[in-house]
Amino acid sequence: MIGLQLLVQVLALGAAYGLVALGFVLILNATGAVNFSQGDLVMAGGFVAVALGDRLHLPGLVLLPLLIAIMAALGAAVALVAYMPLRARPPEAVFISTIAVGIILQNGANRLFGAEPLAAPPLLGVGPGGGQVRFAGVTASVQSLAIIAVAALLIAALHGLFVHTQFGRRLRATAQDREVAMAVGIPVDRMIVGTFAVAAALAGAAGLLLSNVFFVVPTSGGDYILKAYIAVVIGGWGSIPGAIAGALLIAAFEVIYPSLPLLLPALNALPDSDGWFSQTVSTVMLNLAVLLILFVRPRGLFGEPIGQRP
């Protein structure tokens, strides 16, 4: 049934975008700054996964812990170089410094891996794609289902971290009021570096998942950061559930819009219907929709999360 098929696609894509957006909003909350290199970290994660797969010949799921460790280290490095020296400056400075980091990652990847699209190893099994599964009239690739499962697991783990551990609570406290966090004993600088590490780890996981289905090129990052940014804006700037909701909305748009002629056959009668429902036009439509939201409801579809006093 086509609806369910599309739903699975939306969930899989939304899950991966959600991981990207989640890393982005974590850093936003902890530091108030936009990490423009988040998308390029996803790309880097994809390439590291490719490299690990080439050397170790193991399925993605087994590589995941090692990948996360490497990416966490990379995230800490980014924090130390692009954020810590700029703590006292207006947030725009970090915007620019992370744009620079993104450029460095992108061109570094180009240097190391070239411009050809590469595929990361699939989550389960070695070699391309893990086959298909049928249920309830839906055909889904094992990879898609695995993406949904892994993303859900990671998001649940993060939730568990934030709500049930002292470290997670302190991370949230640091994000909400840095000065008072210091005054209750929280080592704020270490927390921030830790947040970058967690965000980069999430980016790595997203990279592994996405780079198998969509292949990875050095320029992949640009698209991911834009998606994450949009997700966080429409979901409410700073809201973690909002970021995930935003990611799902974007995925829904990207899956459903090009499929509209399938869902509403009448649309096929439109002139140049192939052109109007291509992926590119879909992206243009998404951008226009987001611009509209910015014009009309800049605080996001669900509003900004914490009650603010002007």
Place this chain on the structure above:
Amino acid sequence: MTPWRTRLARGGAAGPLAVVALAYAVLALPHASGYAMRVLGTAGIYALLAIGYGFIFGLAGALSLAQGAFMGIGAYVSGILATRYGIPFDAALPASIGLPMALALLVGVPVLRLQTHYFALATLLIGQTALLAATQWQSVTGGANGMGGVPPISLLGHAISGRLPTLLTIWAIVAAGAALAWWIGHGRLGDAYALLRANQAASRAIGIDTGRLRMVAFLLSAGYAGLAGSLYVHALGVLSPDVLGFPVMVTCLTIAVVGSRLRVTGAVAGAVLIIELPEWARFLRDDYMLAFGCILLLVVVALPGGLIEALERLLGRLWAPPPERLPDPLPLPLTRRPPRSDRPLLEITGLTRGFGGVRALSGVSLSVRAGEVVGLIGPNGSGKTTLLNAVTGIFPPESGDIRLAGHSIAGWAPHRIARLGIARGFQTAALAPGLSALDNVAIARDAAGLGLGRAVWASPRDPAWRRARREAMALLDSLGAGAHAGVLAASLPPGIARLVEIARALATAPRLLLLDEPAAGLNETEQADLAPRLRGLVDSGIGLLVIEHNMAFLAPLADRLICLDQGALIAAGTPREVQGDPRVIEAYLGVAPSGEDMTAPFSVAPT
């Protein structure tokens, strides 16, 4: 110091760099290869782009990520018009400059007022959409492959071909663009932008329409970008979607950050530096974007003001120019004493406003007459500053009315309220740190008249500006801060900064002056000095509403006192009455332990 050295020192880095450029032009250019000239031409185009970027990113201080897109749009418009319709470069200019500007206007209206992160996203989306449109709309744009055969730049029917003429044309246009940008950015408009960057609320409070100023900057940046784009496509001969890619934006940003975003010289020098870099360091040729990234990171972290600013600071140390001569003071024309009218100058009735469940103001009513000083007191959190903010239009009241001389101003925009005759001082002196005390005050003289047209046609010798500075000088003298007129605001002692801020408020020739803790940060001598000056102002017809905690300062000055507590008015009357009012004392000091209340001001110790 001899005059030529003074003039040279004032020009900052422009002088030495111009000398270098001239030397190059005379010595190296005639022997340069065609390739080298082409690179230099590209540098010129990027210089133009960066100069334009300086309006929105530098002057207005807003991080726009659409500059590359505007350049690309200009390139595409000019390229398509030339290849498909045979319209030459100069005839196409209205479109290649106009279309980016139109797009900037369309998008800017809703988006410029948003905070940084929303504005940046909106500009990013414009860029991406433009790129996608260019690659998809094959019939018009030639799609991903673009179009070849774009004719060279042509002016008035003459095609400019050949490397050297093209190079010289480009740089001639750059020179003109740089001069215009410098002209606009210096003088009153530049000062107004400086205040806008430093403190938006303060600029609105002197009547500056910040939304309009930002839009002007955005439009100028788009126009310059369009021009750069059309030069680019005609000089290159080929139209390709690369011109709309993000690397162009990154290059522009790198140039602006490296070159110092507030300096036109910086944009030019930065462009030459960045574009020539891959040529000088051959090994960087393939990885030039990687190099740009590293340079951008390094400069943002280590040299936030950019290279040119660092250079100027260095030159400043070697070559300190003499202090500017201060103008002769010219007192403001006296306000006519208003006819005795029963109607108060400021009337607030039933003002109510809450924030997120807290009642900041509950049904407050008060009035201020011309020639009267009303003091507003109350413990912390009682709503005093909120009241001031409501009167000056920072937010609209939920209910109740605010009238100035009978006109209701509730819900008006702050700059309109300021132009109507209400001026205010802020709790922390909100001056533009990079301007002198004198210039900070002078901006406020006729701030409403600031605009692009005047900035372009008027010169730095504009008589209106000179008069404004003389009047500002008189205002500073009248408040006892004249000796500090030439000092940069960032270096002013806080007591003086406060006086300068009051002078700025007075420069708008207000009918009503609102001051928020003017005595804070002043020592006792300065306080004793300020009070009679304020009294003098009030005697000439202004109404004054002043928030203060310092009773020694306020009580002798005020005709009436009003006390707020938790958003409500709890006492009003003469200073003596209010100071002795038991509710006021309780609000401040609390009720004493044994039920003894501390009403009697000079009671004896309890037993």
Place this chain on the structure above:
Amino acid sequence: MTAPILSVTGLEVSYGAVAALRDIHVEIGAGEAVALLGANGAGKSTLMKAIIGLLRPSAGGIAFDGRTLGAMRANRRARLGVGYCPEGRRTFPGLTVRENLLVACWGDARIRTQRLDAMFALFPALAERQHTLAWQLSGGQQQMLAIGRSLMDAPRLLLLDEPSLGLSPRLTDEVLDRIPRIAAEGTAILLAEQNAAKALQVCGRGIVLRLGRIVTRGDSRDLIASEAVRAAFLGG
């Protein structure tokens, strides 16, 4: 006599060219409650921030329990035993009451439970709202939460900056009446207040600041009736 828990000598704090605090000498013994009085802008908050380490002094020194604090960062001072409840409550708005309290406790699970129970006994209103988000609490409840949070790591010195700010007189009483109890358990308290009468009621002695300097100090009883206190407020 045992060594004082807090010893401030010759402290000077400046904001740029302005001296916000000058020539400050304060000593507080273990379990003592001292009121820090003065009008707005007198320097009370500045002194507290300097003690907890959120501001760097330009001259003078601070010693806690005999140990010179020097340039030690705020989070380390907190771990050493200095509790701080900032002006304006400043609870972590997106955390629940329970979470606000937990983040400030650095003991193991058993100690955390113990302290939580103690805190809920001290402030029953908070116990009822354990899982409410802090930004949804009323002003008084937020104040109690902020004080509770600053006690969660059993500090030996508690800095309270204007806890009565924005609270009604009744709530102020409720909040400040708990101070003698806290002091009795061995925690020294420095209470900065504009509300002089109440502060002197719950503290044994007081220090009066004016324009950054100490103008009077002494036992609460003497200060309550004194001219200097009155002058420091309503007289400017």
